[in-house]
Amino acid sequence: MADSDLRELGEDKSLLLVDDDEPFLRRLARAMEKRGFEPETAETVAGGKAIAMARPPAYAVIDLRLEDGSGLDVVEALREKRPDARIVVLTGYGAIATAVAAVKVGATDYLSKPADADDVVNALLAKGDELPPPPDNPMSADRVRWEHIQRVYELCDRNVSETARRLNMHRRTLQRILAKRSPK
Known part of the structure; x- marks a missing residue:
């Protein structure tokens, strides 16, 4: 990761990762830690909301479909506690309707799985209306x-x-x- 990327992170490097795919969650947490973030993980809507309410992070990557409900509930809870948080919604079921719903409740961006850590970082650090660069290996x-x-x-x-x-x-x-x- 370049020094300019570290400066873009700012002082608060806290990151909430919510996904019910435990191996993916661990890999993403390690990858984000290597890129300068301080990740905290949860595998359920309830766990994600608890962290969002107790220690609202500056950044979040939240899976849309979790075993105990919708990740959009976590997005709403986090947006309530920390309006400036940068939130990316991840899902294996990419559809325009869910992307619109995610953005309406406060997500900054929306990525379809499989998304690698670089795609996630680009989406989290994109400024304002600037779009992140297209993925290097999009799905066919x-x-x-x-x-x-x-x-x-x-x-x-x-x-x-x-x-x-x-x-x-x-x-x-x-x-x-x-x-x-x-x-x-």
């Missing part, structure tokens, strides 16, 4: 399509017929797509 169109199909499949409780109906595709076509590995 095939991968985005596959992620969307997987998301709808999960939302339909892994019911192939219901998923096919909602995606307006033939059930057998969907079965072939689901049987394949994810594209790069």
Whole structure:
């Protein structure tokens, strides 16, 4: 990390990380620590809100979907206690509607997983309306399509017929797509 990045962090380097994917959470915490942040982690909405209320951090990276609810509840709690906090919402289910909802409740930016630590730092440190640079390795169109199909499949409780109906595709076509590995 360059010295200019350290200066951009300012005095308060506190960072709240909330994600229910524990291995990802540990990796991100280590990576952010190496970049000068002082991370504190939580795996639930309740844990994230407790930290936000007790010790509101200057920065936060919050997963949208957590096992005990929506990460947007943590965003709202943090925004209430610390209006100047820079908050990035992460999710494996990237959609325009959820991005709009995240920004409306106070998120600074919105990133789809998989996002690496550099993408997160760029989003956290972007100034004002300045957009962070585009990712070095964006998902391919095939991968985005596959992620969307997987998301709808999960939302339909892994019911192939219901998923096919909602995606307006033939059930057998969907079965072939689901049987394949994810594209790069």
